[in-house]
């Protein structure tokens with residue numbers, strides 16, 4: 065039977081086939097579109113990653129650059145540090161070698177003595193009555209050896225100090241000594257709330273006995289207050305003195321500086337500390353000028369320095385030196401010349417100006433001695449230490465005083481005693497004559513007008529005494545003139561100065577007071593505090609080696625500019641009270657001392673080559 069296939073069926077089958085193909089193509093298209101979408105997504109992801117990669121790479125580049133920069137800076141700083149460390153190492157190894165030799169010597173000698181003692185002991189164990197005499201002899205010999213050993217120890221200690229001082233000098237550091245006074249009746253105040261006696265001693269001086277390294281004298285501050293943070297600090301200084309140390313002991317450590325004066329260097333000794341901490345006691349001695357003469361051992365640095373200076377002079381050929389004295393006080397930011405003998409006013413103490421000379425030194429014009437033709441000024445030639453002290457004691461009672469909350473005889477002004485030592489060698493005299501004629505010429509020259517008006521403006525002005533404090537308060541603006549001042553141009557360098565002179569400045573600063581001041585004393589106290597913080601700022605600027613040092617922010621720093629920042633040898637005598645009551649002020653003073661030690665001044669320069677000790 066023939067197979068009959070319907071045409072429609074074939075078409076239907078073909079349509080079916082085509083539909084099937086179409087469906088599968090549709091499905092394929094769908095599949096491909098999905099794949100395309102997935103690929104798009106991946107592409108976007110990759111692009112994102114690529115962008116992030118670029119950003120990260122840029123960041124990494126930046127970091128790399130920064131790292132390189134930091135590395136460069138660190139390397140140069142490291143280089144500098146290494147150089148400094150090398151220098152220090154060299155210094156240390158030199159000193160260590162000196163010390164090590166000394167110590168090895170001493171150790172050897174100590175061993176010998178110990179052996180002798182052992183021998184003596186064993187002899188003693190086996191000895192009988194007959195041997196007693198020889199034993200006594202032996203003991204006496206041992207005692208002698210011990211004394212000699214002690215003496216050698218003292219000498220070695222002294223030698224170390226001298227080496228340390230030389231090192232301090234070579235580096236141009238300011239020397240800082242610190243004295244803690246004994247507890248005094250006015251330190252006693254009882255705190256009912258904390259149950260503490262505020263006179264508790266919280267500051268102790270620890271003097272190093274014998275160590276292999278430098279002499280390390282320290283001040284320990286230990287305060288355990290209920291409910292307050294514990295204070296436990298250590299401050300290092302060149303020398304420390306405890307309450308038991310006498311005026312002589314304090315002066316002995318200062319004395320070597322006076323020899324420097326005869327060697328041709330300027331020297332300054334300055335007492336710093338809060339009110340009642342013992343500055344005047346240390347500088348002048350405790351007995352007031354009106355009372356009976358002081359015993360030698362009660363005298364402070366100023367009288368002892370005067371005696372020492374004349375002793376040193378007497379060791380050199382007579383007639384070769386001249387000593388002049390000037391005494392000024394800085395009160396309420398004005399300089400008063402306490403020895404003024406102008407004769408125009410009966411009021412003691414004339415107001416003076418401080419100028420900066422062309423050579424950069426600060427001078428009080430009327431206190432500059434006219435070498436060849438002495439004028440009747442306020443610089444007085446003296447021939448002996450008693451004469452110096454008679455002058456100083458005569459005028460120091462003019463110094464402004466007022467009771468503070470701490471004690472009744474507080475000095476409210478900074479006292480500056482200057483002893484100027486000049487050489488009278490033929491060469492110096494010839495030079496002085498030449499300078500004098502130069503000055504005469506200058507006086508006839510019209511240019512003189514250029515520098516003189518300001519000096520003339522410093523005409524004597526009546527000094528405000530502490531009893532006349534209301535007058536001072538009435539015109540406070542007149543008292544604070546320094547910061548804006550332009551310096552008085554100098555009358556050409558050296559014209560008014562004696563040749564070959566060195567000066568010793570002895571400064572008893574007024575004491576700072578932190579709290580509780582009211583009434584008329586407030587202006588005085590704020591002037592004192594401002595001048596002391598100006599001093600602190602000057603030291604800060606010098607320690608950080610800033611290009612500008614604000615000497616002219618106060619008359620005190622302007623007056624002492626050469627001593628603080630110049631090439632004089634400067635010793636700061638910090639005075640502190642041991643009592644817990646004054647811990648804040650004492651910490652402030654100790655920090656001031658620590659800052660002063662960081663200052664590296666110019667290495668002291670010889671001012672007078674004619675002056676030489678024998």
Ligand SMILES: Nc1ncnc2c1ncn2[C@@H]1O[C@H](COP(=O)(O)OP(=O)(O)OP(=O)(O)O)[C@@H](O)[C@H]1O
Nearest residue numbers: 245246339340341342343344345350474475574575
């Ligand atoms: N080391 C000491 N030994 C015994 N007494 C001392 C010592 N230091 C100070 N004093 C006594 O303490 C009191 C205050 O001392 P001083 O006048 O020297 O203080 P100051 O620091 O000069 O005070 P201010 O700055 O207020 O003038 C004085 O009576 C003084 O005799």
